[in-house]
Amino acid sequence: MKLRLGGFSAERVLRRFLPRSLLGRSLLIVLVPLVLLQAVALQIFYGSHLDELSRRLAGSVAGEVAFMIDEIDRDPDTRHLTIQETDAHFGFKTAFLRGQLLQHLPPPDAPGPVDNDLEYGLNTDLNRPFTVGWNHSADFIRVYVQMADGVLRIDVPRKRLYIGTLYIFFLWLIGTALLLFGIAALFLRTQVRGIKRLAVAAESFGMGRDVGPIRPEGAIEVRRAATAFNRMQDRVRRFLAQRTTMLAGVSHDLRTPLTRLRLALAMLPEIPPGEAADMNTDIEEMEKLISVYLSFARGEGSEQAAPTDISLLLDDVAVAARRSGAVIDCDVPDSLVATLRPEAIRRAITNLVDNARRHARHIWLVATSTSRSLRIIIDDDGPGIPAARRETMLRPFESADPGGTGLGLAIAKDIIGAHGGDLLLLDRPGGGLRVVIELPG
Known part of the structure; x- marks a missing residue:
């Protein structure tokens, strides 16, 4: 039972979108497993290694922000000194916005696991309201923490949250895929070229165009097919030459007695002229029939297109x-x-x-x-x-x-x-x- 999609069978749908050429289908056979393999590798990296690293980095930043808040709460009078020390130690840039309240911020431009992991870590480590600004700069993100008398703004370098080798991994995936696909395309094109040349030669030879022997190339099976085609051309040419020679001899052998009959009729004066003309007409008709039969049997194989x-x-x-x-x-x-x-x-x-x-x-x-x-x-x-x-x-x-x-x-x-x-x-x-x-x- 065939699967049908909106009145069309799945087989017809696939046939419509699949490449029609051997080269296209061969490349598709190479490309699909390659893409699937890269997708599996990416999923394994993204689902395990990347997620784990993202959670650890986000948790580390959340812990450092919570540590800063705890130090400030422990001694509010030394807030400025605490901010300077933690900034120097953690690489933050912190400012206190006195008398302000938290504002709603837009979500990140490119959501991913990092923003969720950081929000989860801050929720776990902080006991007060906060917001995170992801779209202020390409170099850092801003964490806003509501304090008793204002808002503490902390600029966290993005490199503290993102893995620098991630882009290298993506480039490696894409680069190796393109390289392997290019090598496969060059190799398959060489193989298909021999098949195309064989098909063109067979079509031309079938239409009476003598293209001569073709050069075997490609895989061993394609080379064998080309060699067999060359041998077939030689056998067909020999057969046509032998048949033409034989039929030319048959034509000569048949026309010779007819010519003798015509001469004998011309040398028999006792035959009435009307009967002689009828007999000559019969001989001409026999010659015509012989020509027609020989033309049908001989064909036009010796003529070149x-x-x-x-x-x-x-x-x-x-x-x-x-x-x-x-x-x-x-x-x-x-x-x-x-x-x-x-x-x-x-x-x-x-x-x-x-x-x-x-x-x-x-x-x-x-x-x-x-x-x-x-x-x-x-x-x-x-x-x-x-x-x-x-x-x-x-x-x-x-x-x-x-x-x-x-x-x-x-x-x-x-x-x-x-x-x-x-x-x-x-x-x-x-x-x-x-x-x-x-x-x-």
């Missing part, structure tokens, strides 16, 4: 679509630049525009960007795709067109996913299909 002018790329795609008979409007801001693999993205957008051209009369191509993402929208006024079939249509060899290969959307989704983006099929306002490409900026 680079800063690309998206405005120019989309304009080129729109021009090519118009040459194929499409009616397309392109609304793209000038100088829209993103880091990606341009030919791969061109292939993906071309596939999507070709799909729209086959099923719609009008196509709209729009692009927008923010500081963190790039969005490309392809709208058409065709029949659209039912919501129940959209996920299926993104799979290989799934096509709504009986004559299609079912690879256009799959290739586009694969390319966009390799860039760390996403491909969404939505309803276009006003009817038709809306294809949204989300790419990291």
Whole structure:
């Protein structure tokens, strides 16, 4: 059962205020026990040592004031001489205010155990009214004692009541805490830096950007992870190179017999021209299918990401679509630049525009960007795709067109996913299909 605070669980409240980064949480793990340890040390010192010393010092001052009063009461005629002797012995500065009465004084600016201990000691040792002035000066406090014919004012040096090493103790607590926290922050920052570099390298490599091997640093576990990542990059590169070489050989081997068939058809005069044209069309269709299948299998792994002018790329795609008979409007801001693999993205957008051209009369191509993402929208006024079939249509060899290969959307989704983006099929306002490409900026 979770603890709930005003409709919010304690877990949600803690998650809201806890740092989100590993460095912040690590520093918090170091800081909280350190603060608790210092608080316990302070409480032990303040609750035992400081209280005991405060009681003893306040009791000593109260006893000395009471001794002075007793000496004066014993022989009032020698009051002045008694005051001089006790002042010289105890370090007081005493004056007698003849004919005056005690007045109410404000409480101390910084209340603590000393004022309570001194008041308790004076109450215990004196048998007459008194008041204590704490705010007259930073160097002394004033004790007013009501006498029979006036008020005795006694200035007591503050150093008689306060411990001089108290400030040193506080400085030691704060200084050691800051020093330990600073050392921990420098150490943890070095450890987290290796993890951050590994995360950035993994994200870049996942989006097709070859960042090269990263330098292992930090703790031994982080170094092992970096080394394993470097080995993984090498294996993936070798796999892509071997697959590309194999598929290039397959492409050559498949196209060679098709070329021989085309030449053989051209050298057979007895075949009617119409049938020869149909056979050549079939061969061209087979070559096209082979190219599409190989493109899907090969992907664009060998191309490196680079800063690309998206405005120019989309304009080129729109021009090519118009040459194929499409009616397309392109609304793209000038100088829209993103880091990606341009030919791969061109292939993906071309596939999507070709799909729209086959099923719609009008196509709209729009692009927008923010500081963190790039969005490309392809709208058409065709029949659209039912919501129940959209996920299926993104799979290989799934096509709504009986004559299609079912690879256009799959290739586009694969390319966009390799860039760390996403491909969404939505309803276009006003009817038709809306294809949204989300790419990291």
